[in-house]
Amino acid sequence: MMKSSNRYTFMFALIVCVVCSFSLAAVSEGLREKKELNEVLDIKKNILKAVALKDPVDPKAKPQEVLKIYTDKIEEIVIDTKGQIVKGKKPEDIKEGRDLMPLYIYKEDGNVLAYCFPIEGKGLWSTLYGYFALEPDATTVRGMTFYKHGETPGLGAEIEKEWFLKNFKGKQIWDLSKGTLTPVVIVKGKVADTVPEEQRFYHVDGISGATMTCKGVNAILKHWINKYEAYFSRIRKI
Numbered sequence: 001m002m003k004s005s006n007r008y009t010f011m012f013a014l015i016v017c018v019v020c021s022f023s024l025a026a027v028s029e030g031l032r033e034k035k036e037l038n039e040v041l042d043i044k045k046n047i048l049k050a051v052a053l054k055d056p057v058d059p060k061a062k063p064q065e066v067l068k069i070y071t072d073k074i075e076e077i078v079i080d081t082k083g084q085i086v087k088g089k090k091p092e093d094i095k096e097g098r099d100l101m102p103l104y105i106y107k108e109d110g111n112v113l114a115y116c117f118p119i120e121g122k123g124l125w126s127t128l129y130g131y132f133a134l135e136p137d138a139t140t141v142r143g144m145t146f147y148k149h150g151e152t153p154g155l156g157a158e159i160e161k162e163w164f165l166k167n168f169k170g171k172q173i174w175d176l177s178k179g180t181l182t183p184v185v186i187v188k189g190k191v192a193d194t195v196p197e198e199q200r201f202y203h204v205d206g207i208s209g210a211t212m213t214c215k216g217v218n219a220i221l222k223h224w225i226n227k228y229e230a231y232f233s234r235i236r237k238i
Helices: 002-051 063-072 157-162 162-166 196-200 211-236
Strands: 074-080 100-108 113-122 125-134 141-148
Touching: 002 063, 002 074, 002 113, 002 125, 002 141, 063 074, 063 100, 074 211, 100 211, 113 141, 113 211, 125 211, 141 157, 141 162, 157 162, 157 211
Parallel strands: none
Antiparallel strands: 074 100, 100 113, 113 125, 125 141
């Protein structure tokens, strides 16, 4: 009698596990398309935020409206490490391991208002993902976003907050007096207290208690600004 009871319990548990597994798999598969759309939408929203649209996207805008704004205002191109445009390629065509990079160009009435590119790299606890945008002069920072990371809430996680990101707007990545690339650097403390006035165009205030995350952001900016320099150096000479 005991064996029969144990067998029944085991079979019941097995059936429940199988049913739950199939149910979860079905739900996951059913939501996969929606999840992928949301991920794509989130990326496009961050690009639009980084380039600082003249008319910002309404926070309540529907997905279709956001996609239309993106399609109307952002031109997607692919460049190689020499700064040359790769014709016929789109960012989604880039395969891992290839020396190709996506670039997003914000235009209004045919005029270029911003260049934007993805940035990523290690922070303190996680990989940081975001976008960095320059003005048409390829020298002045127009905007920056971080849309994915796992940094400490209230400390390193402040990198995604508006108060921190707005400090980058108007900063420079090119020293006009020396003709050299000078990626923006986050300092420890306040720029006004630590950096000579003539150098403040290339520095932003740090985040208290998040030194290692800020060092990570500095390394990320230096890496990606240098990587895209071959393209932007051509623009400065036009």
